[in-house]
Amino acid sequence: MAESGPLRYEQYHTHFDPDAYIKTYYSVLDGSVIGGAIPFILERQQDIFKAGDVKGKRLLDIGTGPIPQSVISAVPFVQDIYLTEFSASNRKYLHDALFGSGKQDYSNIFKFVTDLSDKSQPWTKLSEELKGKVRGIFPCDLLKDDIFAGSYFPLFDVITTSFCMDAAPPDVDTYGKLVKKVSKYIKLGGHLVYVGVLDESFYFVGEEKFYALNISADEVKAFWKDCGFSIQSWDEIKGSPECEDTDFGSVFVMHCIKES
Numbered sequence: 001m002a003e004s005g006p007l008r009y010e011q012y013h014t015h016f017d018p019d020a021y022i023k024t025y026y027s028v029l030d031g032s033v034i035g036g037a038i039p040f041i042l043e044r045q046q047d048i049f050k051a052g053d054v055k056g057k058r059l060l061d062i063g064t065g066p067i068p069q070s071v072i073s074a075v076p077f078v079q080d081i082y083l084t085e086f087s088a089s090n091r092k093y094l095h096d097a098l099f100g101s102g103k104q105d106y107s108n109i110f111k112f113v114t115d116l117s118d119k120s121q122p123w124t125k126l127s128e129e130l131k132g133k134v135r136g137i138f139p140c141d142l143l144k145d146d147i148f149a150g151s152y153f154p155l156f157d158v159i160t161t162s163f164c165m166d167a168a169p170p171d172v173d174t175y176g177k178l179v180k181k182v183s184k185y186i187k188l189g190g191h192l193v194y195v196g197v198l199d200e201s202f203y204f205v206g207e208e209k210f211y212a213l214n215i216s217a218d219e220v221k222a223f224w225k226d227c228g229f230s231i232q233s234w235d236e237i238k239g240s241p242e243c244e245d246t247d248f249g250s251v252f253v254m255h256c257i258k259e260s
């Protein structure tokens with residue numbers, strides 16, 4: 001255990017409990033948990049992909065964590081899905097859940113998204129389609145120069161990321177450098193579907209308090225625009241002041257296109 005203050009970086013290897021994280025933030029999908037932010041982002045992701053323009057062969061998800069929620073709405077619209085994650089224990093959890101003996105099946109998230117997209121289908125159809133399209137769960141450290149530790153990736157048609165780019169950087173300047181690193185992996189004309197938090201300083205995973213970057217909407221938008229992205233849509237939902245699990249001001253979903 002390092003110095004005092006919220007946990008960060010390598011402490012994700014040792015202190016981040018995947019089951020506690022999923023139980024707190026993803027087990028109940030209604031307005032009673034963090035002000036309804038998770039149903040909000042699932043609905044917005046669904047709207048963005050269902051509109052039909054965000055598609056392609058290859059999708060990269062940055063910082064998938066122990067749950068693939070950020071890619072579920074994208075599954076019917078891409079062919080190859082590359083998941084990436086910093087912590088080895090989260091990678092193992094995700095791998096066991098999708099391909100091994102893990103008990104986690106994310107059924108409530110798949111059901112929620114299936115109800116939004118095509119109620120006539122069983123949720124397991126989307127789950128099986130995801131499993132069939134995942135090409136790997138790769139290491140990722142956004143704070144390193146070589147963020148994928150030697151894995152060679154050609155450019156992607158779509159990049160998704162959710163609640164990760166605000167977990168990694170220690171300050172706003174570093175956030176700007178991460179945006180530059182990530183933007184190198186997307187094709188011209190490619191799409192970014194990004195879920196993030198604003199004005200946050202911590203979130204709890206069980207008893208463990210994790211650090212989050214306090215960043216504003218203007219700062220987020222300016223960094224992506226500077227890297228050649230045009231913002232197609234931005235939607236936000238306010239946090240709930242009564243919530244004790246995290247202190248975020250808003251959660252947002254941003255869709256951008258890489259123009260230059």
Ligand SMILES: C[S@@+](CC[C@H](N)C(=O)[O-])C[C@H]1O[C@@H](n2cnc3c(N)ncnc32)[C@H](O)[C@@H]1O
Pocket residue numbers: 009012062063064065066067069070085086087090140141142143161162163164165167168
């Ligand atoms: C709040 S979780 C988000 C998980 C998931 N994407 C979601 O939407 O729920 C934050 C994620 O950021 C990852 N992370 C922390 N530091 C990182 C770093 N330096 N590079 C890449 N990912 C990092 C953690 O391992 C964790 O999976």
